[in-house]
Amino acid sequence: MRVMILIKATKESEAGVMPSMELIEAMGRYNQELDEAGILLAGEGLKPTSQGKRVAFDGTGRTVDDGPFGNTEDLIAGYWVWQVKEMDEAVEWIKRCPNPMSGPSEVEIRPVYEEADFIEMMTPEMMEQEEQLRERIESLFQKS
Numbered sequence: 467m468r469v470m471i472l473i474k475a476t477k478e479s480e481a482g483v484m485p486s487m488e489l490i491e492a493m494g495r496y497n498q499e500l501d502e503a504g505i506l507l508a509g510e511g512l513k514p515t516s517q518g519k520r521v522a523f524d525g526t527g528r529t530v531d532d533g534p535f536g537n538t539e540d541l542i543a544g545y546w547v548w549q550v551k552e553m554d555e556a557v558e559w560i561k562r563c564p565n566p567m568s569g570p571s572e573v574e575i576r577p578v579y580e581e582a583d584f585i586e587m588m589t590p591e592m593m594e595q596e597e598q599l600r601e602r603i604e605s606l607f608q609k610s
Contacts, residue, residue: 468507468578469548469556473566475541480514480534485568492564500548505559509546543567553577 485493500506515533522529535541544566550556556575565571581588581596588596 473544511544
């Protein structure tokens with residue numbers, strides 16, 4: 467199963483405070499372990515919401531707001547995407563993670579929907595289209 471690990475923002479991360487060299491090195495070692503274990507699919511830190519945009523949808527209307535956005539505890543400062551056997555494996559790996567922030571922090575683990583979750587709803591044409599898209603995306607990642 468794939469899971470997304472969401473690293474919650476803090477006041478410091480939203481202020482653009484960069485992590486210490488010690489934390490960068492610790493995260494580098496941790497990411498290496500994840501890669502060597504074959505579970506790391508993707509992962510990045512995110513810049514503060516002051517550098518982002520938020521798009522609200524209402525029917526056909528779109529409203530674009532500039533950051534920063536409030537409620538820091540609801541914001542994301544980074545993420546990983548992992549391939550694990552089960553949720554318990556993801557929990558065990560995250561327990562080994564260095565604290566991703568300089569102070570108290572929180573990480574959320576969420577399962578990613580898989581094709582099998584939609585199989586009963588999809589037509590053969592939709593399945594073929596999805597497979598072609600997935601293959602194209604994978605080839606793009608292999609090139610980079």
